[in-house]
Amino acid sequence: MGRRLHVGTFDDAHQLLDAVHACREQGIEIVDVISPFPVHGLDEAMGIRPSRLPWVTLVAGATGLSLGLWFQYWASATNWPIDVGGRPFDSLPAFIVIGFEMTILFAGLATVAALFLRSRLCPWRRLRPGLERTTDDELLLVVRETDARFVPGTHSALLREHGAHAVHEEVEE
Amino acid sequence: MSTDSAAVPLITGGKTPADVTRDVCTPLERRPTALWWLGMLIAVTALGIGVASISYQIMVGIGTWGLNRTVGWGFDITNFVFWVGIGHAGTLISAVLLLFRQKWRTSINRSAEAMTIFAVICAALFPLIHMGRPWLAYWVFPYPNPRGPLWVNFRSALLWDVFAISTYFTISLVFWYVGLIPDLATVRDRATGRWRKRIFGTLSLGWSGTARNWSRYETACVLLAALATPLVVSVHSVVSSDFATAVIPGWHATLFPPYFVIGAIFSGFAMVLTLMLVARKVMNFEDYITRKHIEAICKVLVFTGTIVGLAYATEFFMSWYSGSGYERFVFLNRVAGPFSAAFGVMVLCNVITPQLLWFRAVRNNLLVVFIISLMVNLGMWFERFVIIVTSLSRDFLPSSWSGYVPTWIEVGALVGSFGLFFTCFLLFCRFVPAISMFEVKGVLEHKHSEEGA
Numbered sequence: 182m183g184r185r186l187h188v189g190t191f192d193d194a195h196q197l198l199d200a201v202h203a204c205r206e207q208g209i210e211i212v213d214v215i216s217p218f219p220v221h222g223l224d225e226a227m228g229i230r231p232s233r234l235p236w237v238t239l240v241a242g243a244t245g246l247s248l249g250l251w252f253q254y255w256a257s258a259t260n261w262p263i264d265v266g267g268r269p270f271d272s273l274p275a276f277i278v279i280g281f282e283m284t285i286l287f288a289g290l291a292t293v294a295a296l297f298l299r300s301r302l303c304p305w306r307r308l309r310p311g312l313e314r315t316t317d318d319e320l321l322l323v324v325r326e327t328d329a330r331f332v333p334g335t336h337s338a339l340l341r342e343h344g345a346h347a348v349h350e351e352v353e354e
Numbered sequence: 355m356s357t358d359s360a361a362v363p364l365i366t367g368g369k370t371p372a373d374v375t376r377d378v379c380t381p382l383e384r385r386p387t388a389l390w391w392l393g394m395l396i397a398v399t400a401l402g403i404g405v406a407s408i409s410y411q412i413m414v415g416i417g418t419w420g421l422n423r424t425v426g427w428g429f430d431i432t433n434f435v436f437w438v439g440i441g442h443a444g445t446l447i448s449a450v451l452l453l454f455r456q457k458w459r460t461s462i463n464r465s466a467e468a469m470t471i472f473a474v475i476c477a478a479l480f481p482l483i484h485m486g487r488p489w490l491a492y493w494v495f496p497y498p499n500p501r502g503p504l505w506v507n508f509r510s511a512l513l514w515d516v517f518a519i520s521t522y523f524t525i526s527l528v529f530w531y532v533g534l535i536p537d538l539a540t541v542r543d544r545a546t547g548r549w550r551k552r553i554f555g556t557l558s559l560g561w562s563g564t565a566r567n568w569s570r571y572e573t574a575c576v577l578l579a580a581l582a583t584p585l586v587v588s589v590h591s592v593v594s595s596d597f598a599t600a601v602i603p604g605w606h607a608t609l610f611p612p613y614f615v616i617g618a619i620f621s622g623f624a625m626v627l628t629l630m631l632v633a634r635k636v637m638n639f640e641d642y643i644t645r646k647h648i649e650a651i652c653k654v655l656v657f658t659g660t661i662v663g664l665a666y667a668t669e670f671f672m673s674w675y676s677g678s679g680y681e682r683f684v685f686l687n688r689v690a691g692p693f694s695a696a697f698g699v700m701v702l703c704n705v706i707t708p709q710l711l712w713f714r715a716v717r718n719n720l721l722v723v724f725i726i727s728l729m730v731n732l733g734m735w736f737e738r739f740v741i742i743v744t745s746l747s748r749d750f751l752p753s754s755w756s757g758y759v760p761t762w763i764e765v766g767a768l769v770g771s772f773g774l775f776f777t778c779f780l781l782f783c784r785f786v787p788a789i790s791m792f793e794v795k796g797v798l799e800h801k802h803s804e805e806g807a
Contacts (some may be wrong), residue, residue, distance in 0.1 A: 185583070186470075190747065200789070207378075213564045213565060213566070214564065214565040215562060215563050215564050215565075216563055216565070216568065217371060217536075217540070217563060217791075217792060217795060218371070218536075218792040218793070218795040219569075219572050219792070219796060220565075220568070220569040220797040221572070221796075223565050223569075224444070224565070229564055229565060229566060231573070232569060232570045232573040232574075233571075234570060234573045234574055234577060235573070235577060236744075238577050238581070242581075242663075252496070253508040256496060256505040256508065257508050259506065260503070261502055261503070261504060261505055264623050271511055275508060275509040276508055278514040278515070278517070278518070278588070278592055278595075279508060279514060279517045281584075282514075282517040282518055282521040282585075282588070283517070283521075283589060284634055285403055285521055285525060285581050285582075285584070285585045285588075286521045286524060288577075289524075289525045289528060289529075289578055289581050290524070290528065292574055292577050292578060292581075293528050293574065293578070294572040296570060296571065299557065299570055300566075300567045300571070301560070302535070302559035302560060302561060303559055303560065304556045304557075304559060305556070305560075306559060306560025307560060308554060308560060308562055312562070313544070314543075315497055315541040315543075315562075315563055316536070316539045316540040316543045316561075316563060316715065317371065317372060317477075317543065318370065318371035318372040318375065318795075319373045320515060320552050335404075
């Protein structure tokens with residue numbers, strides 16, 4: 182059984198933000214917002230929690246640093262130690278640069294990999310047609326009709342009231 | 355002094371988001387202009403000269419260069435340091451200015467990052483061909499090998515460089531691509547041809563622009579910027595360690611890492627300025643790369659140019675203050691020795707000319723700004739030449755002193771690197787949105803709200 186979705190089309194990010202606030206106040210469920218550019222303040226308005234990507238960066242960076250330092254130590258002091266004028270094999274200060282580069286490399290690649298995985302970005306993914314203008318200049322606000330507060334027409338009226346120049350309905354699959 | 359007031363808009367011409375999409379995407383969808391073909395012809399010719407020179411050098415050997423027993427580094431390493439330096443401004447604009455929330459970066463960051471990537475490719479070319487047997491270049495990486503395994507020397511600044519440059523290239527490329535994804539989606543959604551749809555559909559990874567995607571995307575961009583910022587500082591510091599860890603007079607200085615980093619930013623911003631002044635005319639981006647952007651870059655140039663001047667003065671002071679006769683001699687030799695002309699070009703172009711940018715009348719005259727930017731590019735190339743060749747040619751023992759005259763093969767390789775750089779850059783302007791559309795739309799949106807309120 183599909184529920185109805187109302188899709189409001191906006192031109193202006195501020196009107197869209199107002200509409201999002203109004204929906205939240207009235208307890209209307211927001212399915213998603215689709216926009217051609219990031220709308221500032223939308224995360225708070227929709228109640229999206231901050232991304233956990235920084236943890237991925239931290240862990241991957243620490244892994245890169247540890248691996249980089251360990252490998253240099255192992256290669257220079259254990260696997261094939263070369264005595265250069267009696268200097269110590271575990272010359273840590275000399276290993277810092279490559280340790281640092283490995284930190285950045287691991288952290289950067291892992292952050293991007295996590296972004297792609299979590300946002301399900303992959304080369305063979307295709308979008309359904311009809312959303313072409315959302316990468317140009319249109320912002321869409323998608324809300325869902327819930328049974329608890331069902332008064333016919335309220336959703337569309339609310340979207341129009343806040344500046345949506347077009348509202349259409351869809352049935353959720 | 356400042357014109358950064360809200361009265362001067364960042365993007366002129368009263369653009370709407372739809373205008374931005376159209377202005378940036380149309381040049382990619384039409385046939386290239388005659389000017390583009392002319393630029394491509396010149397760039398490919400230069401590239402051809404480079405390919406011929408380098409092929410000859412690889413077939414015959416390093417002896418085709420003017421290097422000798424005393425001067426072991428000449429044009430090759432000068433070009434390497436020059437191109438790495440050029441790259442730095444791109445990362446600085448895209449990463450550091452992102453962290454500082456400088457909105458003027460939005461219309462130039464895409465092309466500046468592209469510049470970084472192409473400049474690093476040009477830079478990497480020179481150590482590669484300097485090896486003489488470039489097909490063994492993978493020996494610089496630590497991999498399990500049948501020679502022991504005999505590992506690379508992790509205590510060598512040259513190896514640090516291998517890691518710094520390859521990390522820098524990888525992270526810059528990834529950062530650039532991630533920044534492109536929403537704009538590639540825009541191109542995909544405008545595409546009419548079947549192949550164009552397919553190619554950009556694949557490249558844009560199914561980007562949909564939902565609120566959650568944007569939220570995560572922006573977090574990732576800030577994280578990458580935070581990683582790229584210390585990285586870019588490390589890269590030229592490591593390049594300077596190639597010199598500073600040697601005992602050659604004129605190289606052995608603790609000043610080198612900050613001196614090289616600021617020089618890199620200086621030269622990179624000069625190259626950004628050169629490219630942007632051309633691009634805004636050729637690509638009709640005058641409403642996006644406005645006088646305000648040019649003004650901001652000019653201010654960075656006069657600031658970094660002054661620090662470069664201070665670094666030169668510090669070098670001279672330290673050579674005198676060190677009490678080392680060899681150090682003093684090297685610096686006097688730079689001013690009055692056989693390479694004094696190169697020194698003169700360096701001081702004129704890097705220290706004296708940029709000071710003209712203090713005057714607003716100069717900053718507003720785009721032709722003068724263009725000439726100054728070219729002079730800085732030239733001057734920064736000569737700076738590296740002066741550092742490398744004057745120090746090497748006359749070191750401790752007068753019996754081993756030597757001159758250095760580059761051969762046509764070396765000049766050809768330098769010309770070829772410019773050809774490679776501009777070929778890549780012109781292809782980039784042709785196939786990829788040269789202005790970050792989604793970021794410019796975000797900046798427009800702020801302006802609207804100020805006017806609407």
